[in-house]
């Protein structure tokens with residue numbers, strides 16, 4: 001942040017460049033800084049939210065228990081039954097099916113049906129069916145079996161032949177043998193990919209040879225020496241293509257490397273959380289296992305869970321709303337808040353579950369930090385009142401072109417993620433450096 005010019009000055013000097021039909025307006029500004037370079041900012045003004053996405057573990061119930069957080073059940077009932085606000089639960093939990101989770105919530109007094117829950121397992125099962133990626137090798141807990149009903153699965157001991165490898169939370173069932181089996185399955189897919197690529201290129205080379213030969217044959221006046229030259233070129237091309245054991249990095253790495261043909265294997269991760277809070281302490285989540293496989297195989301996983309923005313966008317779509325019309329509430333500043341903000345939603349952090357004060361300094365600035373979900377109604381109605389008074393919150397988005405050296409370290413990490421404050425208040429929510437970028441709006 002430029003120390004010589006407050007953001008209020010930047011806002012005052014910026015021009016309104018557009019109003020979206022959904023009540024969101026944005027301004028772009030350009031203002032000098034101490035080093036004489038231009039900083040570019042974009043101020044997005046949100047209307048009051050219309051829908052809610054809500055994490056489960058650490059927000060609705062205490063992590064690893066069946067005890068609801070005080071006020072959670074009343075809050076959910078208030079929003080869903082009294083206000084009729086569109087609401088979905090979005091969880092990375094991959095140890096229980098959605099039906100099992102819904103039953104658990106109902107036991108706590110939280111109204112919920114299986115279809116009210118968006119989970120990575122559900123998305124993965126839909127993806128496998130849609131792409132006919134069978135047989136699939138599932139590295140998930142036994143309680144997730146109902147989600148994958150009807151999908152052909154690889155025998156538990158098979159070390160090759162999978163069309164997809166699905167990585168979830170297996171708790172203590174993760175060990176060297178299980179992780180190494182997943183690795184071998186992915187590598188088997190890699191080898192099949194290379195073979196398929198070599199065969200495809202071999203066919204191309206054969207076709208090229210045939211074309212060249214036909215061309216030569218049709219040219220009756222061609223000299224013997226020129227025929228030899230054409231044949232030699234085709235042979236050299238075929239050799240280079242068929243000998244593709246050294247495929248270029250762009251072909252070997254990442255999704256889509258196999259072109260339009262169906263990939264022999266897809267590595268799917270049910271979220272990419274780093275850790276979660278269990279009854280006996282913090283525990284490794286699925287993310288580190290996925291990262292290990294990505295590192296070992298040079299494959300990039302398809303992440304169908306938090307913090308990938310995809311699950312938030314799909315969930316907002318399921319509510320019938322645009323991302324900016326939806327607020328996500330969670331206890332994971334990166335997985336819930338950062339992921340939601342990256343998808344265009346507002347992200348609220350609660351001080352329950354896995355929350356630590358350290359979370360306010362990791363480069364992600366929540367739109368608000370609430371003591372618990374029990375305070376969500378008050379925050380919600382505050383947003384409604386401010387919209388009625390024409391004082392919508394604002395989010396300051398600093399363009400990535402902004403020289404990173406001008407930002408404090410934490411704010412630099414959070415570039416592109418601002419903070420929403422009600423106009424006219426100048427209140428800071430959270431202690432992240434990005435909060436210092438925000439002040440009362442116009």
Ligand SMILES: [Mg+2]
Pocket residue numbers: 055056057058059330331332353
């Ligand atoms: Mg959580």
